[in-house]
Amino acid sequence: EDKVVQSPLSLVVHEGDTVTLNCSYEVTNFRSLLWYKQEKKAPTFLFMLTSSGIEKKSGRLSSILDKKELFSILNITATQTGDSAIYLCAVERPAGGTSYGKLTFGQGTILTVHP
Amino acid sequence: NAGVTQTPKFRILKIGQSMTLQCTQDMNHNYMYWYRQDPGMGLKLIYYSVGAGITDKGEVPNGYNVSRSTTEDFPLRLELAAPSQTSVYFCASSRSDYGYTFGSGTRLTVV
Numbered sequence A: 001e002d003k004v005v006q007s008p009l010s011l012v013v014h015e016g017d018t019v020t021l022n023c024s025y026e027v028t029n030f031r032s033l034l035w036y037k038q039e040k041k042a043p044t045f046l047f048m049l050t051s052s053g054i055e056k057k058s059g060r061l062s063s064i065l066d067k068k069e070l071f072s073i074l075n076i077t078a079t080q081t082g083d084s085a086i087y088l089c090a091v092e093r094p095a096g097g098t099s100y101g102k103l104t105f106g107q108g109t110i111l112t113v114h115p
Numbered sequence B: 001n002a003g004v005t006q007t008p009k010f011r012i013l014k015i016g017q018s019m020t021l022q023c024t025q026d027m028n029h030n031y032m033y034w035y036r037q038d039p040g041m042g043l044k045l046i047y048y049s050v051g052a053g054i055t056d057k058g059e060v061p062n063g064y065n066v067s068r069s070t071t072e073d074f075p076l077r078l079e080l081a082a083p084s085q086t087s088v089y090f091c092a093s094s095r096s097d098y099g100y101t102f103g104s105g106t107r108l109t110v111v
Helices: none
Strands: A003-007 A010-014 A019-026 A032-038 A043-049 A056-058 A061-066 A071-076 A085-092 A103-105 A109-114 B004-007 B010-013 B019-025 B031-037 B043-051 B054-057 B064-066 B076-078 B087-094 B106-110
Touching (some): A003 A085, A010 A019, A019 A032, A019 A109, A032 A071, A043 A056, A043 A061, A103 B043, B043 B064
Parallel strands (some): B010 B106
Antiparallel strands (some): A019 A071, B031 B043, B043 B054, B087 B106
16 A cells, blocks of 8 residues: 655744655655645645656755655745645656556645744 | 636535535546545545546545546535545546646535
């Protein structure tokens, strides 16, 4: 059974701090790892990672994948109160056979940023 | 371009009642999915579809049914609502090679 584990489950920081969120996985077939940010409603897409060692960056957020050690990290620098959200990690199986791009999600990390 | 549209946004059902959660996408995505999210948990896949006329079970399909008569629509049916189905339901769609787009969710309470 595919498994995605995120840590920590919750994190409280102050504005300006840097945070690192972790995601480890065990899957029978791997296609990509995705990070989402969920505020009050639906998750919004942050990054899709398919190759080891290549950092993806968007503003203050960055993420990297290690396919050998089966984990990914999401970094947020100079945090702001607007970064408060649940961050979800998901692993996607490849299309083909009986598995068509299905995602397995971790539990999420609840990030709270205080002013 | 509306993306993925879910209705209703909120619903309270009594035990044993039935309802259909609607999901429509206008991006011509082949793949569509229904997830549920319980408090403190990640999303769990209920059913998915790889195209019109094709559906398959996910991790937690019991108590639900789906159909996919068109590319755009992927309704989720609850036949006999149970308290264990109290959750937030998300519909999502994707092309085969892009990230997912989620609907805004339906919060369902079964009392």
